[in-house]
Amino acid sequence: MKSISIKKKVWMGIGLTVLAVMVLSSLLIFFLYERLYVDQQISQFEREGQALAALYKDEGLTEGFYEFLHWSEETSDARYVVTEDPMELAGGAPFEDDFGEELISFDERQVLLQGQSVYVRREHPRFQQELIGVAIPFIGEEGRLEGAVFISQPLTDLYELFSNVAWWLILIVTLAGGFILFMGSRLTKQLVGPLLKMKQVAEKMESGDFSARIQLVRSEDEFVLLANSINQLAYSLDQVESNRRVFLANVAHELRTPLSYMIGYMEGMEEGVIDKKKGLTVLTQEANRLNRLVTDLLDLAQLEGDGDTLDRHPLVFAELIREAVDTVLIRADEKCIPIQLDLDEASIVVADRDRMKQVFINVLTNAIAYSDCGHAITITLTVEDGRAKVVVKDSGFGIPEKDVAKVTERFFRVKRGRSRTDGGTGLGLSIVQEIIAKHNGTFQLDSIENEGTTIVLTLAEYDE
Incomplete structure (x- = not known):
């Protein structure tokens, strides 16, 4: 199945957001019309009908009553029908007198006869349009039903009144949709643009080209x-x-x-x-x-691999150092180079015996190779703050300051001709550094040309 790009997903999200806004706005318009405007209009009809009913109860169908009725009709789009005969109320349709039976049903007339108001909302039988209305009973002094007023209005009239508001709402929704699309376009550019650049660089890296870089001119995000x-x-x-x-x-x-x-x-x-x-x-x-x-x-x-191939055991550190010294002692004697030891016999570390011995053989081999006859090499072992510290110091040729940082690089030689003559491979200190790192130790080299070199190694002491 083909995956959808991020750009398409963003635009799909924007489209769904716009659609959701339009649907919610439509529901809002319907709510405003249905719950606020129509219900408010029916409540207004009921208040006017109750006012007429109260006036009828006080005065009856007097001239003052009809003046108030005409004034209400002139200030409203509703239609008013008043009758003193409840049975004639069926003929009070606002459009055709003989359609009243369809507007006020038998059951609704029974409600009026009981002195209760009737709310009407149904389709006009001839004109196929919806009406809303309220029938308010006129109750006499003795509590009998003496008449009623029927106030009604076609919903088309209300639609016309509400359409102006609706058009404004539609305009607002349209502007909101346009704003969302505009912001979505900017968001897409800001989100997808950098991702596409990253994708291009990643593809170049996959093909072996590591020179490409991502350039983003924006704030720190x-x-x-x-x-x-x-x-x-x-x-x-x-x-x-x-x-x-x-x-x-x-x-x-x-x-x-x-x-x-x-x-x-x-x-x-x-x-x-x-x-x-x-x-x-x-x-x-x-x-x-x-x-x-x-x-x-x-x-x-092997040392640079991901796996850990070291065989660690608690070791008497001084004993291991002596074994390494014994290994290189013949070569040191050939050059008349004494090796002086000052070792803390109580120091115990957890290490791979063969690898750690290789460390000191490599370090001492370098020290012998780069020292003149008679120049001593000293090895000191102390314990400081829970760590074993070994210092190997010679007074040989030393290393130029510009080369000190490079001596642990593979195949680097300070004096290539001399090291080849002495049989060096240029990998000894690289191996030393890797072995010490595998033991979670530290390696430090300091050297002064024509004065000598000092190497400091530290390992954690064995904690029982």
């Missing part, structure tokens, strides 16, 4: 906030796509470099220009570097 959120999403996706392209280019470059070395040495060995022993040594080094690169890429991909 929900649409502007939504547009800003979509623009921010597009910007973030654009950054992700840009980073992905850079990452793929870096991966291709990093894989191509050892492969090109390996191909070059194999060709040299085949042609006899490179000693086989030396060539095999270089091939082994490049193969190992390639293996480390692939391993780091897999680690990073």
Whole structure:
């Protein structure tokens, strides 16, 4: 089933609103006519009839009575018929005398004979038009029915009087409908316009174009906030796509470099220009570097995934740090770099042993690689405010101020030639940062060029 667009839904809502206004207005007009005007007219007839009945009771059919009757007829569109014989009341039709029987029925005459007023509203038998009227009995001094007055008026006369008001009401309803359509058009433009712009941007984003933005020139409302959120999403996706392209280019470059070395040495060995022993040594080094690169890429991909693959257990933090130091100690000894420890033996954290050990191996490997012989590395472990704090400080080459914020980016190297010589992949600190983040810890790096680098890691202490 084909869905209805928002624009059509809005216009359908406006149309139904206009229709509802017209129906309600028609009902209002009918109510005003039926309940207010017609009922008021009947009440007016009854008051005039009661006044004539009171005058008749005081004076009878005197000249003063007829003067008042003529005055009432001249000031009103109603017709008055007075009789002193109740049985002749049937001949009191306002249009034809001999049609009175149709206007005042037998049952209604019986009501008059009992001294009660009769209200009439029915269609005239000959002229096919509706009449309203009131028959008021004349009660004598002895309480007998002596006559009656019948006051009537065709509703067509009332329609003519009411039509002027009705036309004004119709005009008001028409203007109201036009105003609703006008406001509906503006509302549709304000509601649907931004949504269509958002739809266009979303379609471009779906096709991989994240450069489009939504431009809304209006006050701070929900649409502007939504547009800003979509623009921010597009910007973030654009950054992700840009980073992905850079990452793929870096991966291709990093894989191509050892492969090109390996191909070059194999060709040299085949042609006899490179000693086989030396060539095999270089091939082994490049193969190992390639293996480390692939391993780091897999680690990073696993850490950046949505799932939690960490195997957390309570660990004695100082013991884990010593294990990491023992792993890199051979390389540190080769460069005559002492590693000094000041560890709080009581610190216990909940962590993945292998991943956390990988953190310190990566950090210490960097510190050793970027330090000269004889420059010590210090590791301090303390507990502050319920958190374990590890500070790894070296006095190596340091990092230029402009590069400090970039060192955790993938494949970033401060000195590309040196890091390749030392076997680095440019992913070590990226992996460190991801592992610490997975443990809900914090990672901070400060460095001064030619003075050294300090890395501060914090993790929550184990709470029994």
